[in-house]
């Protein structure tokens with residue numbers, strides 16, 4: 001699905017230098033590379049505070065911890081997402097309230113949010129799935145009306161631009177009260193191990209998030225609140241500084257692949273190509289088709305038999321996971337989510353794709369589906 005080796009070959013001298021510098025300086029934890037990356041990312045995202053941490057799941061957990069919620073408080077989230085989004089809510093003793101997604105954008109359906117709000121609702125966690133932003137203008141408006149926090153799960157959409165109603169263009173992850181991302185190697189901005197970060201424009205929240213990620217510590221050995229230990233290490237930060245400079249090129253490369261696929265699959269019967277909303281720039285973490293007729297699992301197997309990788313993101317939605325059975329989630333009626341889990345298939349998309357690979361992949365899909 002990705003080709004991180006070819007990608008590395010193109011930036012090898014810079015990466016090797018950066019890693020070797022970290023080793024020679026031996027500032028492995030909280031070193032200058034971590035501060036440097038934090039500042040680079042603040043500049044890129046045009047956000048006041050970036051707090052690096054150990055991974056995207058921690059980012060979501062720490063963000064949620066910073067909101068001072070009480071056990072049993074409710075957090076609205078889509079069911080159609082990676083498990084991390086919803087898992088941290090339950091881990092903190094909060095109640096995930098699963099809401100339907102929009103059938104075109106794959107993101108939380110803003111029209112279904114208000115009816116899920118109760119007096120216990122404290123936050124909304126939209127996920128910018130596959131690299132396309134949720135309808136943040138509508139979500140922020142709802143959140144404001146009901147006095148709710150918004151935590152964006154931006155793990156799949158870093159670098160995406162979003163058009164706010166006031167005409168300004170901002171990066172996803174900087175619109176809600178807090179944004180979270182992951183630097184898992186295959187993400188659009190990935191490191192060579194685990195990594196994550198939290199973004200906010202709110203000084204007070206930033207301070208709290210920083211403390212939580214560092215054992216609740218305000219100054220050394222003074223622990224004011226219960227926190228955790230979640231750090232981005234210097235080697236990963238050094239790698240990320242190099243790769244951040246390439247991020248816009250990487251996004252362009254992904255969008256070129258998506259454009260090739262769109263042109264090929266667009267005219268084919270029974271296939272829906274990814275919808276692109278007007279208010280944001282799709283950064284194509286995944287290229288995901290919806291099959292309206294052709295057998296999805298059959299295609300998945302056929303591709304595998306011809307050495308074409310493909311993935312189902314996600315075969316089982318959160319509300320059908322045993323993990324959430326005690327919340328009565330299994331009884332929820334989320335027909336769009338359930339239907340998408342049966343019909344979606346993601347094809348290879350990355351920064352190093354060759355024309356011949358695209359030709360081969362599309363040919364194999366066409367063989368299975370017919371014109």
Ligand SMILES: *Cc1c(COP(=O)(O)O)cnc(C)c1O
Nearest residue numbers: 055056057082084085155182184
């Ligand atoms: C990858 C991902 C995460 C978790 O990130 P990790 O770094 O693997 O912990 C969370 N949410 C979404 C939507 C993701 O894609």
